[in-house]
Amino acid sequence: MIDVMKMFKARMYMKRNEPFLYSWHAYVGYELDLFRAFDRPMSKFDVADALSLDDDLLEQWIMVGLSIGHLKEAGRGRYKIANAWKLPKPKGDNSSGVLLKEMMELHIPTLLQYPEMMREKKRSHFDEEKHAPTVAETSRLLEVLAMPKMSKKIRENHFKTVLDIGCGEAGYIKKLAERFPDTQFKGIEISPAVAEKAEEMTASIENVEIENTDLWHYQPAQPVDMVMLNNVIHYIDLEERQALFSELASWLNDGGILSVVTPIAGRVDDPPFANVFNSFFSSFDNLYRLPTREELAEWGEEAGLKMLGIRTVIKEGSWYIVQYAK
Numbered sequence: 035m036i037d038v039m040k041m042f043k044a045r046m047y048m049k050r051n052e053p054f055l056y057s058w059h060a061y062v063g064y065e066l067d068l069f070r071a072f073d074r075p076m077s078k079f080d081v082a083d084a085l086s087l088d089d090d091l092l093e094q095w096i097m098v099g100l101s102i103g104h105l106k107e108a109g110r111g112r113y114k115i116a117n118a119w120k121l122p123k124p125k126g127d128n129s130s131g132v133l134l135k136e137m138m139e140l141h142i143p144t145l146l147q148y149p150e151m152m153r154e155k156k157r158s159h160f161d162e163e164k165h166a167p168t169v170a171e172t173s174r175l176l177e178v179l180a181m182p183k184m185s186k187k188i189r190e191n192h193f194k195t196v197l198d199i200g201c202g203e204a205g206y207i208k209k210l211a212e213r214f215p216d217t218q219f220k221g222i223e224i225s226p227a228v229a230e231k232a233e234e235m236t237a238s239i240e241n242v243e244i245e246n247t248d249l250w251h252y253q254p255a256q257p258v259d260m261v262m263l264n265n266v267i268h269y270i271d272l273e274e275r276q277a278l279f280s281e282l283a284s285w286l287n288d289g290g291i292l293s294v295v296t297p298i299a300g301r302v303d304d305p306p307f308a309n310v311f312n313s314f315f316s317s318f319d320n321l322y323r324l325p326t327r328e329e330l331a332e333w334g335e336e337a338g339l340k341m342l343g344i345r346t347v348i349k350e351g352s353w354y355i356v357q358y359a360k
C-alpha cells in the first residue's frame with residue numbers, strides 16, 4: 035500500500051512539472067534564436083554550424099521540441115517550427131520571450147536558493163546592473179493593458195506635464211508622448227544602462243526628457259499634472275513607502291493625478307503567482323514585499339489624496355492600476 039502511494043505521488047510530481055518542459059524549451063529557443071533558425075526546414079548540422087552550437091545538445095533540444103509540438107519533421111533529416119503562435123518571437127521587438135528569460139534566469143534560480151537562505155538566515159542581493167534591462171523589458175509587456183487607463187486621465191483633464199518615476203526603458207512615456215504631442219513628459223531612472231536605453235528609445239521625440247537619477251534625489255522645478263509610478267513599489271523599503279507617497283503627492287498640482295501600477299498581494303486567496311512574487315522579492319536584501327490593498331488606501335489618504343479606484347490589469351498576476359486625485 036505504502037509503495038503504491040509513493041509511486042502515485044512521484045508520478046503526480048512529475049506530471050505537475052510537465053509544463054516546465056514547455057517553458058524550458060521555449061526559453062532555450064528564445065535565448066539562442068533557434069526558432070528563427072528553424073523558421074524554414076533545416077537540419078541540426080546546418081543550425082549547429084550556423085550558430086556555433088553543440089550538435090548533441092541541439093539534437094536533444096530538437097527531440098523535446100518534437101515531443102511537445104514546438105517542432106515538426108520536415109523530411110530529409112530536417113525540422114521546422116510547429117504551432118508558431120505558441121512560441122516567443124525573436125529577441126528585441128518587445129518579445130514575450132523576455133518573460134521566459136526572467137523566469138528561468140532570475141525567478142527559478144532565486145526560489146531554488148530557499149533552503150540555503152533559510153538555513154543560513156541570509157538573503158541574496160538583487161544585482162541591479164545585471165537584471166535591470168531584462169526586468170525593464172518584461173514590465174513593458176503590461177503596457178498595452180495599462181496604457182488606456184493613463185491616456186484617459188491625460189485626455190480628460192488636458193494634462194500638460196507628466197512625470198514617470200522609475201521609467202525603465204520609457205515604454206509608457208514614449209507611447210503617451212506620441213499620442214499627446216502638446217504634453218511634456220519626463221522620465222526618472224536610477225539605472226544608467228536602462229536610462230541610456232530610454233534615451234535611445236525617445237531620442238526622436240521632442241516632448242520627452244529622461245534623467246538618470248535616484249528618485250530620492252529628484253524634485254521637479256514646478257508642480258506637475260500627473261505622476262506615474264509603474265512597477266516600482268517593490269524597490270522601496272517598507273518604511274519609506276508612506277514618505278514616497280507624500281513626496282509624490284506634494285509634486286502634484288491641485289486636481290493632479292498619481293497613477294500607480296503594481297502587483298498586489300497579501301491575501302491567501304490572491305492568485306498563487308502574486309504570493310510567489312513575495313517569496314521572490316523577500317529573497318533579496320534590496321527588494322521588498324508587495325503592497326496590500328489596505329496599505330495603498332492608507333498611503334494615499336495620509337498623503338492627502340483621494341483614491342479613485344483600483345482596477346485590474348492582469349488578474350492571474352494580480353496586477354492592478356491604482357489612481358489617486360489631489
Ligand SMILES: C[S@@+](CC[C@H](N)C(=O)[O-])C[C@H]1O[C@@H](n2cnc3c(N)ncnc32)[C@H](O)[C@@H]1O
Nearest residue numbers: 173174200201202223224225248249264265269
Ligand atoms: C520593474 S521596472 C519598471 C519600469 C517601468 N516603469 C515599467 O513599468 O515598464 C522598475 C524600474 O525602476 C527603477 N528604479 C528603482 N528604484 C529607483 C529609484 N530609487 N529611482 C529611480 N528609479 C528607480 C529600476 O531601475 C527599474 O528600471
